[in-house]
Each structure stands twice: as structure tokens, then as C-alpha cells.
Amino acid sequence: MKITQLLLVAGLLSGTALAVSGAPASKSWPPVRTAEEFARINPGEKIAYVCKECDSVTVATLDSKDAIMQLCKVGDMIECPACKQSYRIVRLGPPSKGRSISEIRYVNQEGKECMFIARVSE
Numbered sequence: 001m002k003i004t005q006l007l008l009v010a011g012l013l014s015g016t017a018l019a020v021s022g023a024p025a026s027k028s029w030p031p032v033r034t035a036e037e038f039a040r041i042n043p044g045e046k047i048a049y050v051c052k053e054c055d056s057v058t059v060a061t062l063d064s065k066d067a068i069m070q071l072c073k074v075g076d077m078i079e080c081p082a083c084k085q086s087y088r089i090v091r092l093g094p095p096s097k098g099r100s101i102s103e104i105r106y107v108n109q110e111g112k113e114c115m116f117i118a119r120v121s122e
Helices: 002-021 035-039 065-070
Strands: 046-051 056-061 077-079 086-092 103-107 113-119
Touching (some): 035 065
Antiparallel strands (some): 046 056, 077 086
16 A cells, blocks of 8 residues: 555656656747737748637748738738638727727637737747
8 A cells, every 4th residue: 555655656746747847948929919010020030820710820931021011901801821711900999999009900700809920039
């Protein structure tokens, strides 16, 4: 009985040690929410399409300033590269509603935010 308890405790402790020491450091990619933030992205930089509907993250490199600015053109549609769902680009604001800036959101037909763009930092 004592040996079984000792083995159980040793197994739990070693499993905890593995879980703590084996966890990779996570990176944080900040969402790009304003037209000004999109304008600061340079051609050749990596961005991530983060889709909440299909739980995917697709990293891409945009090769022109026009392609970057198209991602924040209100009224246009954007497609998730993974699940191919289309989302409408909308502006959340205006500043007079208690916000200091207007933000870009990608919403489905019901108006629910389903996707965002993040700037990938290496």
C-alpha cells in the first residue's frame, strides 16, 4: 500500500514538473484594429488571419501597401484563408460614443465579430 502511494505521488510530481518545464513560451501577436495601425504595416511584413469560426491562424505576407489597406476598407468583404467564410469589414465607433478611436472589425451576417488581423512579431 505504501509503495503504491509513493509511486502515485512520484508520478504526480514528475507529471507536474514536465507540464511546467515543458511548456513553450507563447508569443503575443497584437490585433490590428485601426486604419492607422494598418498604415504602419510595411509590404513584406507578416500578418496573421485569426478566424474564430474555424479556430485557425493563417500567417501571410502581403506584398503591397494597397493589399494591406484593403484589409481595413469598410464595406468590403474578407475571406478566411482556412475555412473560406466571408466576413464584412465594419468600423466600430464613432469616437463620440465613448471611444477615443474608431476600430475595424470583421463580422458575419449577424454582426458577430468572427475574425481579426494580427501583426506577427518575430
